[in-house]
Amino acid sequence: MFGDGAMLRMIAYGNELNLAHPPRPVDAKTAWQPEWTAKLRIKSVHTALLGMASAPNAQDLLREGLLGGEE
Known part of the structure; x- marks a missing residue:
């Protein structure tokens, strides 16, 4: 099923x-009694299918006229 892709x-x-x-x-x-605490961790994830063209970004779509750009 997935033998040809990575x-x-x-x-x-x-x-x-x-x-x-x-x-x-x-x-x-x-003495210190905090009312609340919070921990914020930054994480970024990207997944790509190797051998396939990347998905268009917003600039590509506007350039091609798909989101209100000139045709």
């Missing part, structure tokens, strides 16, 4: 941001 998968991990409210006090001896 797939490429790329995953990129970026920075991480940790948030808390209220912010941690400067003095480490001060």
Whole structure:
């Protein structure tokens, strides 16, 4: 079924941001009870079928007149 094709998968991990409210006090001896915390992790994923043309992007579509560009 898939003997003639190959797939490429790329995953990129970026920075991480940790948030808390209220912010941690400067003095480490001060009691601190955060109301909430959140962790934001950045990740990007791309999958491509090798040997096939890439899908058109928005600029290609506009250039060809498919999304309101000139015909």
